[in-house]
Amino acid sequence: MSLTVDISTLAPGGVRFAPSPLAELTAMLHVLSEPGHHPPRQDWARSVRAGLDASLAARLSAADCLWRTTRADFLLPPVPAATLAEELDALDRLTDEKFVAGALCLADGADPTRPDGSPLTDxxxxxxxxxxxxxxxxxxxxFLDALLADPPAVRGRLRRLWEDCEGAFFAEHWQRVRPALAADARHKTELFRRFGLTGALPAVSACLSLDASGQRIVVDKIYDGTTSARDGLTFVPTAFGHPHVLVVHAAGWQPVVNYPVPEPxxxxxxxxxxxxxxxxxxAHPTRLRLAHTLSRGPRTTLELAASWKLTAPEVSRHLAVLKRAGLLRTRRRGRYVLHELDLEATARIGTDLVETMLR
Structure with missing residues (x-):
């Protein structure tokens, strides 16, 4: 399972690393809508929500389908600008058909299904x-009924909503995170200049890689999808995105990768x-029993075999599976080989699973 971005026809100079005010604003709005996705940001979300006036909070709630479950395609700009106003101006230049198409990822953020024709005419x-x-x-x-009934009116209300967010909380927090995002984008740009995507992608995210051909970027996702970066590929860092790595991959849209910057x-x-x-x-009951014993301290293969009435070869086979999964630590003491469960890696399985699903 993965999302692939075809870069075989990507023009020279088509890769861009840049922060985006609009992307970061809507990342913050997503945190406000789904604080459970972002445990490190929950105190921030409570503080911001407490400071919102009732009218702004209600307007955000009415439109949060654009950023709560997933992110509308037009909220990740392929050509980021220096200010939110400039990016909102670029949004205003989209046709109603393009804007509505970008909003149709309302039901499934994994692989949005879009109608063949325009909902405005078909x-x-x-x-x-x-x-x-x-x-x-x-x-x-x-929200969709209102958008289909009168796209210009809804678009106007959305712009005023985002401008009001800028005055209420975004400008303050954007000023705090913008320098780090700009520095991260410069660093990734330099890595790309020196080493190409082979060197830059691992620094962007551990879930991004090049395939064996070097012609496709593989994004480690729990669903499948494909897109082409023929017209360009933009990487947008975010301070509010972890654990999400978002990729615009719908037909007709330039691919954009929104990736979280590293945090201590x-x-x-x-x-x-x-x-x-x-x-x-x-999941195997025998390996779970062995892990139970190894969680309490190091054991040799023969000790484990005696404890669970197994043969040494049986234990060795099960230990090999645990080791390949990165759950086992092994060290030598004299002529004995001791095995011990990696408690930190084991404890992270639940968190890793949740973050993989949210990615």
Whole structure:
């Protein structure tokens, strides 16, 4: 399972690293809507929500389908600007059809299904869009109905909403995080200049890599998808995104990767295949029993075999599975080899699984 970005036809100079005020604003709005996704930001979310006036809070709630479950495509700009006003100006230049298409990721952030035609002109596409919105709840359905009925009016209200957010809380927090985001973008740009994507991608995120051909970027996701970066590829750092790594990959949109910058105390994302191996390793009852014993201290293969009435080869096979999953520490003491459960790695399995699903 993965999302792939075809870079085989990417033009020279088509890769860009830059922070985006609009992307960071809507990352903050997502944290306000779903603080459970972001435990390190929960105190921040409580503080900001407490300072919002009732009218602004209600308007944010009415439109949060654009950033709560996933992120509307137009909220991750392919050409980031220096100010929120400039990026909102660029949004204003989108046609109503393009804007509505970008909003149709209302029901499923994993792989949004878009109607073939425009919901503004095609009745079948309109009905399909409503079905998707209804699956996301009554607020999303009401928002989409209003958008389809009068796109310019809704777009105008959204712009005023984001401008009011800038005055209420965003400007203050953007000034705090912008220098670090700009520095991160400069660092990644320099890595790309010197080493290409081979050197830059691991620094962006552990869940990004090049495939064997070097022609595709593979994003470690729990769903499948493909897109092409023929017209450009933009990487946008975020201070409020962890654990999400968002990728605009819908047809007709330039790919944008929104990645969290490293923070002290926050681990790198765990690869999906390693998380799966760890879950599978501990799902076997015999290995779970061995792990139970090894969690209490180091043991040799023969000691484990005697404890659980197994043969030494049986124990060795099960230990090999645990070791490949990164759950075992092994050291030598004289002529004995001692095995011990890696408690830190084991304790992180639940967190890694949740972060993988949220990624």
């Amino acid at each position: 009745p079948a596409a309109r009905e399909r869009a409503r079905t998707l919105a209804q699956a996301d709840g009554p607020r999303a359905a009401a 105390g926050l681990p790198q994302p765990m690869p999906l295949d390693l998380t799966s191996r760890r879950l599978s390793a501990l």
